[in-house]
Amino acid sequence: MSKAKRIILIVVGILVILVGAVTVYLLKVNNDVDQAISKMTKKVAYQTKRSEAVNLENGEPFSILLMGTDTGDKGRTYQGRSDSMMLVTINPKKKKTVMTSLDRDIYTQIVGYKGDEDNYVAKGDTYYDKLNAAYSLGGTKMAIETVQEMMDVPVDHYIEINMKGLKTLVDAVGGIEVDNKIEFTLDGVHLKKGKQVLDGRHALEYVRMRHEDPQGDVGRQARQREILSKIVRKLLSVNSVTKYKKYLRAVEDYVRTDLSWSEMLTVAKDYTPAAEKIEQTQVEGQGEMINDIYFQILGLNNLLEEQNILKRQLALPTKKKLPNWDEEDDNQLFFADSEVDEISAGTHYDYVGYGKILYPIDAENY
Incomplete structure (x- = not known):
């Protein structure tokens, strides 16, 4: 040879x-x-608001409900509540993503739960509670259907991550840079003020803290959106199979979703333009004590406005009147945000509900 x-x-x-x-x-x-x-992967059978499923292959706008549960927080192993909830709407044609935070204390109908003898709501009646009770009472299915009813838009997919998972994911992506506005210590973890890169443990406390924040839960939700949006940007910038594998291994025990691998690849490939502009908004109301429990009562006009923001993002027709208002449901309660009067004691709020009785609320309750 x-x-x-x-x-x-x-x-x-x-x-x-x-x-x-x-x-x-x-x-x-x-x-x-x-x-x-x-x-x-965990497929969940729930009543959707769409007549046909959204087609990701065609680049149609869609929504994902992100739920941060407290199952893994402080050693919990039982099914807790959804400590944070965000409805993310993704529209590649508009090159925009909207992250809408839903306050966990929102007073709303829990869809599919009818109450029992131990509850103040009789069997067969509509049941109202804090938004985060939906997950505790009926898991992912009830949480999705409750959010759909409250926001009057379809939830196309969901991603559920417990507190341990957030910590692990932040560590996997190499930390998240933030500009912390408030120096605080929580559960033995100290966060200084200013720019810094947070590891998983510090990021977890960063999104959990609320008592030291003058904005309370509103401030906490803003930090949650910040961390999640920065994680998303890091994940979308990955071009290595090895890194994807690393991230999947980091979160496989802590994340549940109904998105298939092919759908994930489609979103990563075809929906990246939607990450060019990420807007953040929040659904919140006025604080009120009902039966010695703190609730956020939503405003009639504000809720309608937030619903229409989501509908425009999903290319759905908007509405001029709040579809949630039911004259026959005496358990409903909304803040009449179009009727605010300034009085000497502070701002005077009226609430409509509970048989359409108006409730004047003293400013000291806020």
Whole structure:
């Protein structure tokens, strides 16, 4: 055999070995990805507000309900409440994503729960409670249907992550940079004021703190949106299969979603323009004590405005009148935000509900 032929055979042999090695690696990566996705995937049967499922292959705008649960917080193992909820609407044609925070204390109808003998709501009646009670009472299904009813828009997909998962994910992406406005210590973790890169443990306390924040839960939700949006940007910037594998392994025990692997790839490939502009908004009301429990009472006009923001983002028709208002439901309660009078004792608020009785509220309650 000539020297030239031997060289060619050696080169071919090396190429075969390299191709074989790459093939084995890709098969292993795909197998690991399949295992992680299989572990994370949890399909939930719920009543949707769409007549047809959204088609991601066509680049249609869609919504994802993000739920941060407290199951893994402080050693909890039982199903807790949804400590934070965001309805994210993604529209690649508008090149915009809107992250809408939903206050956990919002007084709203819990869809699908009818009450029992131990509750002040009789069987068969509509049941009202804090928004975050939906997850505790009926899991992901009840949480999704409750948010759909409250916001009058479809929830197309969901992602649920517990507190341990957030910590692990932040560590996996190499930390998140923030500009902390308030120096505080929570559960033995101290956060100084100013710019810094937070690891998972510090990021978890950053999104949990509210008592030291003058804005309370509103401030906390703003920090939650900040951390989540920065995590999303980091994930979208990844171009390495190895890194994707690392992230999946980090969160596979803490995340549940109904998105398939192919849908995730479609979103990562075709929906990146929607990350060019990320807007943040919040659904909140006025604080009020009902039966010695703190609630956020939503404003009639504010809720309608927030609903229409989401509808425009999802290319759905807007409405001029709040669809949630039911004259026959005496358990409803909304803040009449179009009727605010200034009086000497402070701002005077009227609430409509509970048989359409108006409730004047003293400013000291806020």
